[in-house]
Amino acid sequence: MSAPSFRIERSTPESKVALGLGIVALIALAAGPWWIDRNGMRIVGEFLVYLSLASMWNLLAGYAGLVSVGQQAYVGFGGYFLFAWAVLGGLPPLLSVPFAGLAAAVLALPISALVFRLKGAYFAIGTWVVAEVFLLLAAQVTVLGGGSGISLPIDVVRAIGASRDARDMNVYWSTLGIAVAILIGIYILLRSRWGLALQAIRDGELAAETTGVSVAGAKRLLYVVASAGTAMIGALIFLAKLRISPNAAFSVNDWTAFVIFITVIGGIGRIEGPIIGTLLYFALRSALADLGAIYLIVLGCVAVVVMLFAPKGLWGLVADRFGWQLFPTTCRLVLTQPSSQTSPSLKGE
Amino acid sequence: MADSALLEIENLNAFYGSFQALFGVALGVRAGETLAVIGANSAGKSTLMKAIVGLVQTRGAAIRFRAENIVALETQDIVRKGIALVPEGRRLFRSLSVEENLQAGGQMQRKGPWSLSTIYSLFPILREKRAQPSISLSGGQQQMVAIGRALMANPDLLLIDELSLGLAPIVIRDIYAALPRVTAQGTSAIIVEQDTTQALAVADRVYCLRGGRVTLEGTPTSLSRDAISSAYFGV
Amino acid sequence: MEWGNVILQGVLVGGLYALFATGLSLIFGVMRLVNIAHGDLIVLAAYVALICVTQTTLNPLLAIFIVAPLMALAGYFLQRLVFNRTLGPDLLPPLLVSFGLSVIIQNGLLQVFSADSRKLSAGAIETATVQVVDGLSIGVLPLLMFATAVAIIGALQFMFYSLPLGRALRATSDDPEVARLMGYDNKHLFGVAMAISLAVVAVAGIFLAVRANFDPAIGPSRLIYGFEAVIIGGLGNLWGTLAGGVILGVAQAIGAKIDPGWQLLAGHLVFLAVLAFRPEGLFPKVDG
Numbered sequence: 074m075s076a077p078s079f080r081i082e083r084s085t086p087e088s089k090v091a092l093g094l095g096i097v098a099l100i101a102l103a104a105g106p107w108w109i110d111r112n113g114m115r116i117v118g119e120f121l122v123y124l125s126l127a128s129m130w131n132l133l134a135g136y137a138g139l140v141s142v143g144q145q146a147y148v149g150f151g152g153y154f155l156f157a158w159a160v161l162g163g164l165p166p167l168l169s170v171p172f173a174g175l176a177a178a179v180l181a182l183p184i185s186a187l188v189f190r191l192k193g194a195y196f197a198i199g200t201w202v203v204a205e206v207f208l209l210l211a212a213q214v215t216v217l218g219g220g221s222g223i224s225l226p227i228d229v230v231r232a233i234g235a236s237r238d239a240r241d242m243n244v245y246w247s248t249l250g251i252a253v254a255i256l257i258g259i260y261i262l263l264r265s266r267w268g269l270a271l272q273a274i275r276d277g278e279l280a281a282e283t284t285g286v287s288v289a290g291a292k293r294l295l296y297v298v299a300s301a302g303t304a305m306i307g308a309l310i311f312l313a314k315l316r317i318s319p320n321a322a323f324s325v326n327d328w329t330a331f332v333i334f335i336t337v338i339g340g341i342g343r344i345e346g347p348i349i350g351t352l353l354y355f356a357l358r359s360a361l362a363d364l365g366a367i368y369l370i371v372l373g374c375v376a377v378v379v380m381l382f383a384p385k386g387l388w389g390l391v392a393d394r395f396g397w398q399l400f401p402t403t404c405r406l407v408l409t410q411p412s413s414q415t416s417p418s419l420k421g422e
Numbered sequence: 423m424a425d426s427a428l429l430e431i432e433n434l435n436a437f438y439g440s441f442q443a444l445f446g447v448a449l450g451v452r453a454g455e456t457l458a459v460i461g462a463n464s465a466g467k468s469t470l471m472k473a474i475v476g477l478v479q480t481r482g483a484a485i486r487f488r489a490e491n492i493v494a495l496e497t498q499d500i501v502r503k504g505i506a507l508v509p510e511g512r513r514l515f516r517s518l519s520v521e522e523n524l525q526a527g528g529q530m531q532r533k534g535p536w537s538l539s540t541i542y543s544l545f546p547i548l549r550e551k552r553a554q555p556s557i558s559l560s561g562g563q564q565q566m567v568a569i570g571r572a573l574m575a576n577p578d579l580l581l582i583d584e585l586s587l588g589l590a591p592i593v594i595r596d597i598y599a600a601l602p603r604v605t606a607q608g609t610s611a612i613i614v615e616q617d618t619t620q621a622l623a624v625a626d627r628v629y630c631l632r633g634g635r636v637t638l639e640g641t642p643t644s645l646s647r648d649a650i651s652s653a654y655f656g657v
Numbered sequence: 658m659e660w661g662n663v664i665l666q667g668v669l670v671g672g673l674y675a676l677f678a679t680g681l682s683l684i685f686g687v688m689r690l691v692n693i694a695h696g697d698l699i700v701l702a703a704y705v706a707l708i709c710v711t712q713t714t715l716n717p718l719l720a721i722f723i724v725a726p727l728m729a730l731a732g733y734f735l736q737r738l739v740f741n742r743t744l745g746p747d748l749l750p751p752l753l754v755s756f757g758l759s760v761i762i763q764n765g766l767l768q769v770f771s772a773d774s775r776k777l778s779a780g781a782i783e784t785a786t787v788q789v790v791d792g793l794s795i796g797v798l799p800l801l802m803f804a805t806a807v808a809i810i811g812a813l814q815f816m817f818y819s820l821p822l823g824r825a826l827r828a829t830s831d832d833p834e835v836a837r838l839m840g841y842d843n844k845h846l847f848g849v850a851m852a853i854s855l856a857v858v859a860v861a862g863i864f865l866a867v868r869a870n871f872d873p874a875i876g877p878s879r880l881i882y883g884f885e886a887v888i889i890g891g892l893g894n895l896w897g898t899l900a901g902g903v904i905l906g907v908a909q910a911i912g913a914k915i916d917p918g919w920q921l922l923a924g925h926l927v928f929l930a931v932l933a934f935r936p937e938g939l940f941p942k943v944d945g
Contacts, residue, residue: 140752142693187929190936191888193748194691197756198884199932202925205881209922220918325877330760337753366764373764377757380750381742475838497837507838515831518824526828529821530840575840 091399102249106242118245118313120355121252125306126328127335127347128255129299134333135342136263136271137295140193143200145329146207147177147300149322151307156217156317159229166225166233167247170308177304181297189293201325208323222318230315244313251309255302259344260400262298267291326369334376340386344400349388427486428453428610429474429505429579434483436466436473436634443469443478444634451579456605457612458625458642462654466634467614468510471583475507476500487579502530506577510584510614512568514556520567521552527571534576535607541570544600562593569597573604580604580611586620598624618650632656660914661793667910668903669795672803673868675902676861677883678890679810680854682898685887687830687850688744690751694759696880698855701762702728702862703777703871704770710777717777717867718801725859732855736848744847759876766873774870783867802864806902809857810895817895826850878921885928891938900940 105114126148133139151173158169184203191199212220234240262268270291307328311317321327331354339350354372361368383390429451436444444466451457461467472478474485476497485493492500501507506527514523524541542549545566551559556567565585572580586594598620605611605624615621622628622642630638630653638645638653681695692698702724709720739758743750785797817823829836829846836843865871865879882905890901905924912923931939 134749138748140749142756187932190932194685194689194752195884195888197693197752198691198881201877202881202885202928205878206922206925206929209918209925213918213922326760330756333753333756334760337757341749366767369764370761370768373757373761377739377754377761380753380757381739384747384750477834477837497834498840498842501838501840509835509838513832513835515828515835517827517831522824522827525821526824526836526839526841529825571839 087395088399099253103246105245105249106238111241114241114245115313116355118248120351121248122306122310123331123335123354124347124351125248125252125255126303126332127339127351128259128344129302129306130329130332131336131341131344131347132259132262132295133299135336135346137274137292139292139296140197141200142197142325142329142333143202143204144299144303144332145323145325145327146200146204147181147303148307148310148328149204149207149211149319150177150180151304151309152311152317152322153211153214153217154304155308155311156223156225159232160223160226161216166229166312167243170247170251170305170312173308174301174305178297178301181300182293184300185293185296189289189296204323204325208319211319211322218318220319222316222321224316233312244309247312248306248309251302251305256344258302263344263400267294271295330369331372334372336386337376338379338386340388340392341384343386343388343392345388345392346386350386353387426452428455428488430484430486431474432484434470434473434485435481436469436483437479437481438469442634444473444480447631447634447636449629449636451610451612453578453610454605454608455610455626456601456624457610458618458621458628459612459614459631460616460618460621460628460650460654461631463616465631467631468583469634470631471507471510471581471612471614474500474581475505501575501577502532504532504576504578505581506572506575506579507581508565508568508572508583508585510587512561512564514564514567514571516555516557518556519553520548520556520559523556523567523571524548524574528574528576530575532576536573536576538574541573544573544603545570560593562589562597565589565593565597569600569604573609577609580609581614582611583614585613585615586617594620618654630654663910663914664907665793665795666799667907669799669803669906670910671886671903671906672799672806672899673861673864673902674882674886674905675806675810675899676802676857676864677879678886678898678902679806679813679883679895680857680861681880681883682887682892682895683813683857684850684854686893687826688847690740690744691755692740692854693752693755693880694762694876695755695854695858695883696878697759697762697766697876698728698858699862699865699879700766700871700873700876702855702859703866704766704775704873705859706777706863706866707770707775717779717863718782721860721863724863725856728855728859728862729852732851732853732858733848735855736851737844740851741844741847759880763873763876770873772872772874774872775866776870777863777866779867798867802868805860805864806899809860810899813853813857814895822849882924885924888938889928889931891941893942894938894940897938897940897942901938904939 102117105117109117126144130141130144133141154173154176155166155169158164158172159166188196188199188203211217217223230240234243263271274288274291311322335350335354336347338353339348340346357372358368361371379386385393427450431447431449434444434447435442447470459467459470469478473480473483476495480493483493484491487503487505490503492503515526518526521538524538528537547563548566548570551563556564559567569582585597601611601624613621613625625642627639627641628645629636630650632653637656638649677696677699681692684690684692705727706717706720706724709715709723710717739754740751743754779798783798786794787797787800788794817827825841825846828839829841829843833843886901886905887898888901889904890897890899904927908927909920909924913920
């Protein structure tokens with residue numbers, strides 16, 4: 074028997090289909106202003122916001138094991154950065170988005186030095202304290218409305234876009250751009266040398282250390298990246314809302330609870346998880362929208378049940394069953410020996 | 423097996439996830455008997471001990487203790503039937519004192535010859551150190567606490583995993599010297615050892631494991647050195 | 658005497674914070690579980706007390722004898738049916754399940770009791786004071802609160818270090834697998850630990866409700882105060898936790914005296930300072 078010939082592939086049949094669908098969806102979304110009504114655009118914009126927030130949180134919790142319940146600190150920081158930038162600095166509001174990310178990255182470094190001293194679950198509450206401190210400090214800033222908040226002045230609103238339609242389009246496209254950049258960025262990060270390190274961390278810190286990867290360094294990098302991304306989304310959220318207050322900017326429910334539920338239900342530790350989770354979240358929301366608090370109770374129950382009985386989430390169930398990978402981050406060996414039909418996959422997980 | 427069988431194991435296959443560590447192991451202990459289980463590192467000796475008390479996953483096995491199949495029971499229910507294990511590495515409760523460790527061992531309050539005072543007369547040094555944190559003791563003293571803790575449950579079958587591993591020869595001799603006083607109370611024992619000499623001296627019968635399978639069984643007097651070393655090393 | 662009064666009030670409130678912290682610290686010590694729903698369970702206990710008081714016209718301070726057993730029972734089953742399934746090497750499940758529970762309790766209370774704030778009235782005891790020296794007097798209620806905290810921590814300390822149950826809990830915490838070899842049933846012990854934790858939560862919830870207004874949304878900040886008290890005091894040391902609660906209470910009282918907006922901030926800043934300069938806490942447990 075001759076030695077089997079083989080090739081190494083990263084893409085999978087389903088990932089090629091997904092790529093095709095993704096490109097179609099992206100074109101359709103980019104053309105949104107021409108075929109979706111105003112209300113629809115608002116919902117799609119919100120969808121993109123939650124998709125981005127969930128993807129950022131997933132990067133932290135799913136890959137670095139850093140379960141934060143305080144990422145609302147950076148959402149609010151991004152929002153307040155926008156207001157400071159435009160109201161106090163008089164600078165172009167849309168331009169605040171990348172700088173909000175940059176500022177958050179700089180801020181995340183010393184904060185990580187503090188909260189990283191808390192291990193595991195205590196880290197989670199530590200991040201929450203940081204978010205509370207942000208909220209209380211924001212309420213002290215009287216030039217930005219103090220505890221009751223502030224609206225963007227009319228000249229700043231005009232600077233986003235001359236007409237209401239132009240404004241909506243500019244914010245919408247910026248949000249779409251950030252969401253796509255975040256997804257592609259995560260994909261590239263996970264395929265890089267760092268990605269290998271992150272997967273090793275997910276599989277066990279000891280294993281990661283023995284491969285010579287600096288676990289602490291990789292975790293810090295992820296914390297900084299996720300905080301910067303979250304702050305950019307925060308700036309966009311309040312660019313669309315035109316109004317900010319400490320309680321809205323640093324809301325645990327809005328910016329963390331929903332995000333955690335989305336990721337857990339969709340599938341934590343997978344790029345596909347937040348996508349599936351966000352789709353499901355919006356479907357559930359339109360079905361239960363009128364129920365108020367009951368909606369959160371239902372969502373919480375679903376998340377708890379998923380965590381107890383399907384800890385890899387819905388996408389995990391699908392992926393295990395069919396072996397699907399829409400964002401292939403692992404390579405597989407495909408035997409091309411004529412007699413053999415099998416193509417065993419050597420996954421790096 | 424004879425009516426006096428205390429423990430009977432048939433067709434024991436044990437797994438860690440998908441890794442199989444034991445293959446069709448069969449073994450029997452009669453009441454009052456001391457068994458030595460010898461074998462090299464990773465031969466499956468510790469897995470065998472853990473399987474008896476239900477700490478590893480098994481498949482297809484029957485483990486009968488006093489004719490009752492215990493294979494599906496939870497660990498805490500198995501030990502209540504009268505089996506005690508001295509785990510590899512001793513694993514004392516680090517926040518408990520010496521005496522508290524012994525009391526934890528006796529918490530099921532099974533009737534029998536062993537109590538704090540009889541343990542202290544078996545290992546007098548422990549009486550002196552009773553109030554000290556268990557982890558401040560030397561390795562040999564810790565092993566005495568671990569054995570004492572297991573005896574406090576007044577077991578009918580005592581399992582000692584890697585009795586001498588990491589201990590000084592003089593300490594090993596002391597502990598082996600105390601063993602006959604344990605078995606004289608009618609307690610059966612299985613002693614797992616890599617170092618065969620001491621174990622063979624106290625054992626009524628010996629099993630040798632290699633690669634997760636029983637390679638030899640017999641009485642120490644009937645087995646030649648060559649037979650043992652070929653079963654042990656596979657050469 | 659003005660500052661003396663401020664600090665004294667802070668110390669006494671610290672007793673309440675220590676009560677928030679004790680249950681949290683206890684279950685972390687026994688099973689490494691951080692219960693994010695802890696604060697919401699405190700608020701839940703306050704509402705259970707509210708129901709008791711309105712149904713029976715009982716004094717809220719006596720309602721403790723109904724609420725504590727109820728919460729303990731709920732805690733035992735919560736542990737056996739939910740949390741025990743999440744315990745393992747992976748940190749994510751217990752954390753996320755307790756976070757989900759927190760959101761469920763909060764919104765459940767919101768649904769049933771609305772967002773209106775409530776308060777329990779304990780009668781004359783609320784305004785009664787004891788004069789210490791001229792110009793410095795202590796409220797009887799805060800004093801009772803502090804004394805209760807000391808008594809509960811003392812009782813738990815006694816349980817942990819002198820009773821067979823405490824020995825069992827420490828053994829299970831040290832090495833759950835070997836504890837099973839001693840015949841301990843870990844799942845039951847974890848249930849008992851959660852029951853004790855929620856009994857303390859019940860006491861904390863009632864004092865919370867008698868002392869000031871409460872509504873369904875205040876749970877998370879109680880969790881945070883408790884957590885801060887634990888970290889300031891040092892993990893695994895219940896008397897340290899009391900000290901942590903007192904330090905937090907005093908910091909908040911001084912902050913509030915300077916500027917009402919600084920009350921909570923001052924507490925958080927002390928916590929962050931401890932984290933920065935003494936991350937093991939001020940009174941870390943000395944390991945044998």
